[in-house]
Amino acid sequence: MKKVYLDYAATTPVDKRAVRAMIPYFAEKFGNTMSLHFFGQESKLALENSRQILADSINADLNEIIFTSSATESNNLALKGIAFGNKNKGNHIIISSIEHPCIVESAKSLKKQGFEITELPVDKYGMVNPEDVEKAITEKTILVSIIHASNEIGTVEPIEEIGKICKEKGVYFHTDASQSFGKIPIDVNKMNVDLLTASSHKIYGPKGAGLLYIRDGVKIEPLLHGGGQENGLRSSTINLAAIVGFAKAAEICEKEMKKETPRLTKLRDKLIRSLLKIEGCKLNGHPKKRLSNNVNVWFSFVEGESLVMQLDLHGISCSTGSACSSIKLEPSPVLLAIGLKPQEAHGSLRISLGRQTTQKEINYLLKVLPKIIKKIRAISPFKNNYEYKE
Ligand SMILES: Cc1ncc(COP(=O)(O)O)c(C=O)c1O
Secondary structure, three states, rough: OOOEEEEEOOOOOOOOOHHHHHHHHOOOOOOOOOOHHHHHHHHHHHHHHHHHHHHHHOOHHHEEEEEOHHHHHHHHHHHHHHHHHHHOOOOEEOOOOOOOOHOOOHOOOOOOOOEEEEOOOOOOOOOOOHHHHHHOOOOOOOEEOOOOOOOOOOOOOOOOHHHHHHHHOOOOEEEEOOOOOOOOOOOOOOOOEEEEEEEHHHHOOOOOOEEEEOOOOOOOOOOOOOOOOOOOOOOOOHHHHHHHHHHHHHHHHHHEEEEEEHHHHHHHHHHHHHHHHOEEEOOOOOOOOOOOOOOEEEEEEOHHHHHHHHHEEEHOOEEEOOOOHHHOOOOHHHHHHHHHHHHHHHHEEEEEEOOOOOHHHHHHHHHHHHHHHHHHOOOOOOOOOOOOOO
């Protein structure tokens, strides 16, 4: 059976060019970047080259990039590091209601430690209103953290405007760009951000590498203490092969973005148009301001998990929501935040496209999907007690 991978928002295959770049850093150039001898210095050079590539890709300075193991770690460092480092200024943090669980859970853990958290609502497309951010900022606010583009519904937030407000108010601004980095050009200065998260495995790099951009002068406390790597902000022996792969993957995305974004946008829009022709299908997220590779729809009288399993039986890999929340069997908080009822959220499907996605694959999905939906609806327990309204 042919396999069609349509879950690029969960993770991506490592680009072969990134694999080739990484290979020498396992057995040949294996030195510890902290060692003073030849092997150490050879590794240190590769580390700083990678840092330069990634810094350049977001218009940052070399010393403003901190390597971590993942976006989860970067987001934890951003929230907790700013909270612990700025206790003397205030204890209030603002996030949105469509953040990734690693932001939500970090905020919850800070709440237990006495910090105040405001979770801003979003509109029906998942957009944060910059005016809401302005109104929510108080004298005690130390950080605003708003996702750049939603991992579930693909909506791209007005980061530049929110950043401008935070700058004027003297509040640190962090954005989780895990899904947008490599797909949308990022300029930390234009976007007015003080901290930014990116992850390697979302951009055809290896798992095990992430970064946190920290603007020069931002007060932040480390979470990992030890040998003082990464400017004392993230002790741990550097995972050099993964970082080299991350930088190579970012370089490739940057080079290919001009061609790849319109290609994916075209595929995405064609797919959305075809899906909306299926009875009882609605789009989740913004029709235009969305990631080029994200499609998220809901089907009336359909249970998302059954849909994903049935598609899998036909060799098609999609997701019900984010990779992290899809195992919980609870409606996605992001879909509830945009106003979906729990049944509607349960009937949602995320199809995320990528570098290897072809029109042929989309055609295959469109051939299989209506039949599966019909089959699921025929046995739906919701059908009799839930009224579908246009
Ligand atoms: C928006 C967003 N933030 C954070 C993460 C966590 O990324 P990582 O797997 O690198 O920890 C993800 C991955 O699902 C994501 O999509």
